[in-house]
Amino acid sequence: MAQSEVISSIQLQWDRVLGRLRAEVGEAAYRSWLKPLTLLSSDDSCVRMAVPTRFMRDWVAGNYQDRIQALWQDEVGVSSAVEIVVLPLARPVPKPALVEVGVEAEVPLSGKPESPREEAELPAIAEAPRVAEFQSLSGSLDPRFTFDNFVVGKPNELAYAAARRVAEAENVPFNPLFLYGGVGLGKTHLMHAIAHQIRNVYPQKKVIYLSAEKFMYQFVRALRTKDTMSFKEQFRSVDVLMIDDVQFIGGREATQEEFFHTFNALVDQNRQVVISADKSPSDLAGVEDRMKSRLGWGLVADIHPTTYELRLGILESKAEQLDVIIPQKVIEFLAHKITSNIRELEGALNRIVAHATLVGRAVSLETTQEVLHDLLRANDRRVTIEEIQKKVAEHFNVRISDMHSSRRARAVARPRQIAMYLSKHLTSRSLPEIGRKFGGRDHTTVMHAVKKVEELKSGDVEFSEDIELLRRMLEN
Ligand code: ADP
Ligand code: MG
Numbered sequence: 408m409a410q411s412e413v414i415s416s417i418q419l420q421w422d423r424v425l426g427r428l429r430a431e432v433g434e435a436a437y438r439s440w441l442k443p444l445t446l447l448s449s450d451d452s453c454v455r456m457a458v459p460t461r462f463m464r465d466w467v468a469g470n471y472q473d474r475i476q477a478l479w480q481d482e483v484g485v486s487s488a489v490e491i492v493v494l495p496l497a498r499p500v501p502k503p504a505l506v507e508v509g510v511e512a513e514v515p516l517s518g519k520p521e522s523p524r525e526e527a528e529l530p531a532i533a534e535a536p537r538v539a540e541f542q543s544l545s546g547s548l549d550p551r552f553t554f555d556n557f558v559v560g561k562p563n564e565l566a567y568a569a570a571r572r573v574a575e576a577e578n579v580p581f582n583p584l585f586l587y588g589g590v591g592l593g594k595t596h597l598m599h600a601i602a603h604q605i606r607n608v609y610p611q612k613k614v615i616y617l618s619a620e621k622f623m624y625q626f627v628r629a630l631r632t633k634d635t636m637s638f639k640e641q642f643r644s645v646d647v648l649m650i651d652d653v654q655f656i657g658g659r660e661a662t663q664e665e666f667f668h669t670f671n672a673l674v675d676q677n678r679q680v681v682i683s684a685d686k687s688p689s690d691l692a693g694v695e696d697r698m699k700s701r702l703g704w705g706l707v708a709d710i711h712p713t714t715y716e717l718r719l720g721i722l723e724s725k726a727e728q729l730d731v732i733i734p735q736k737v738i739e740f741l742a743h744k745i746t747s748n749i750r751e752l753e754g755a756l757n758r759i760v761a762h763a764t765l766v767g768r769a770v771s772l773e774t775t776q777e778v779l780h781d782l783l784r785a786n787d788r789r790v791t792i793e794e795i796q797k798k799v800a801e802h803f804n805v806r807i808s809d810m811h812s813s814r815r816a817r818a819v820a821r822p823r824q825i826a827m828y829l830s831k832h833l834t835s836r837s838l839p840e841i842g843r844k845f846g847g848r849d850h851t852t853v854m855h856a857v858k859k860v861e862e863l864k865s866g867d868v869e870f871s872e873d874i875e876l877l878r879r880m881l882e883n
Contacts (some may be wrong), residue, residue: 421446424478431474433591433751435782436758440467444491453488454479459820461622464493466761481547526564552599558724560717562810563593570597571681573647580630581706583670583680586711587687594683598649601681605647612646619655623662629759630661642669645773649681653702657693667698678706712882714875718752731760737775742798743832744783746882755779781837783835792830792844801825810845824856825874833881 425444443463447455458464467475468491476489550654556572559567566588572580602616617625629638642648648669673680684691688702689707713721719742726733736848737759740768745752762778763770768785776783796810803822821843830841831853838850845853864871 408521409765416688418446418537419484420451427478428589431750432471432754433748434753435785436754439781444643447492449483449487451487452487453490456491456531457492459493459508462494462765464491465765466758467491469568469761470757472614475683477547479816488650497726506707514866530604532610548599549596550600552596553603556592556724557600558721560714560720562711562713562717566593566597566710569605569706569708570601570681574601575608575609579677579679582674582677583682583702583705583789585619585688585702585705585707586681586683587707589685589712591750592710592713593749594710595651595718596650597685598681601647601649609646613644614647614649614650615642615645615650616864618651618654619666622650622666623656626662627663628785639665639669643672643676645673647679647681648673649683651683652689653682654686657691659693662697662834667695667701670701701831711753712879713746713749714879715742718745718749721752722756725756729756729760731763731770733759734772735768736772739769740775742771744779744835746833747789749786751782757780758782790833792826792834792836792841794882795818795829795833796826799829799877802877813846824859827853827875828860828874829878829881 423613425441428441432441440463443458444467445456445457449455460860472489472491476487479489480486535813552681553573554567556564557567564585569581569584569710569874570586573584586597588594599615602614604615605612625638626635650666653666656666663872682702686692686697687707688694689700691699719738722733722738724740726738733756739756741752758778759770762768762774768774796805799809799822800807803818803825805819805822809819810826812819814820824852827841827845830836830844831838834841838846838853842848842853852879860874
């Protein structure tokens, strides 16, 4: 392989690792900690990267090193140490500094790629190492992703119960189990938990867990090495097949076709199939209709966006396992503010803990706000006062202009108060700022509105549920 190809393949692999990390940790944490990593060099025994400060090094080493190592190993197929060095003003070094890892040169696929998207990905597949055999695929289970560590609440109780059933039932209870929900809400956690549990209860069962991307990669490789027979057999001899993030299969006809056959063969033999995706079967883009309908035959369980109660429960359970004391106020603050998903919630907690440990200061509301400055802002940006006003106006069938008007009729004043209340809870705007957005009202008016709504909520279940519904719609 020519030097330049080697370099670009390492860079590509690193980019893919970063891409996966980004999906795992969320945008804010990615930007703060991972994006600044500069790949310096890589050989069989070690991959080296640089960060600009010691604090960052300690932080990345403490929080992400294991994942980086696991993903890197996953990517290059060689177990190598991860070394993070401090290089003030670290910039991407000139590319020739990179050395080759044990990557085999392979003949690229012949034939024209189906779409530009595939065109971009094929070289990466062609350069990937040939180590990941099927058995080792399940080796990448995260030991923390167990049922015991999964906090159950309203948004995920159905998915949880279904996953447990699948893991513990002797015979297939429903086929397939289709789990879907937004990013960072626990789909992968539940799938790994199923695998762990089956290993405990039925160690003789053969379980394969893999991402749809990996499935595609294996398939394309089998095509290239003309070894589709053993590809098929490997998959078709399992007791439980779990494929994560199946939305990535959309638009790739050949892989879809193969997946469909594998899927049908397993279901026909009464083997358990578990699928996850970010959308319901019928909403999967680029997936054939017969496949969509087939995917929905078993049990379709969706994981809803988190509620305050679930976020609180998760934070409390995670905080309990830490050596650092997290004041209840901080936990409530986080549950309130970090509404995007559970991954970000975890990331936030980890950052606070790392900061406290490194700086040697107790965790407080102040340090929390300081440390999570960027994350809090990013979470705020998700919903604006304008959006709240629009949604609330629609919901109560009043005009948006009534949010600013001075009309005091109950029919418009109440929705306006509700919108103020939601603005207070879903954004980080101050009371005076909120007042200004509601036709230049005084902050005491906003305060009064917030109090009023709280009062009504505690006295009227229906009203309270109405507000919860609005909140949930806005948080999405
Ligand atoms: P998804 O696959 O849906 O994007 P993950 O399963 O990767 O999300 O979950 C993201 C993170 O949140 C993981 O670290 C996971 O352990 C954690 N998590 C998700 N749901 C829960 C839960 N109900 N209880 C505890 N931790 C959870
Ligand atoms: Mg996942």
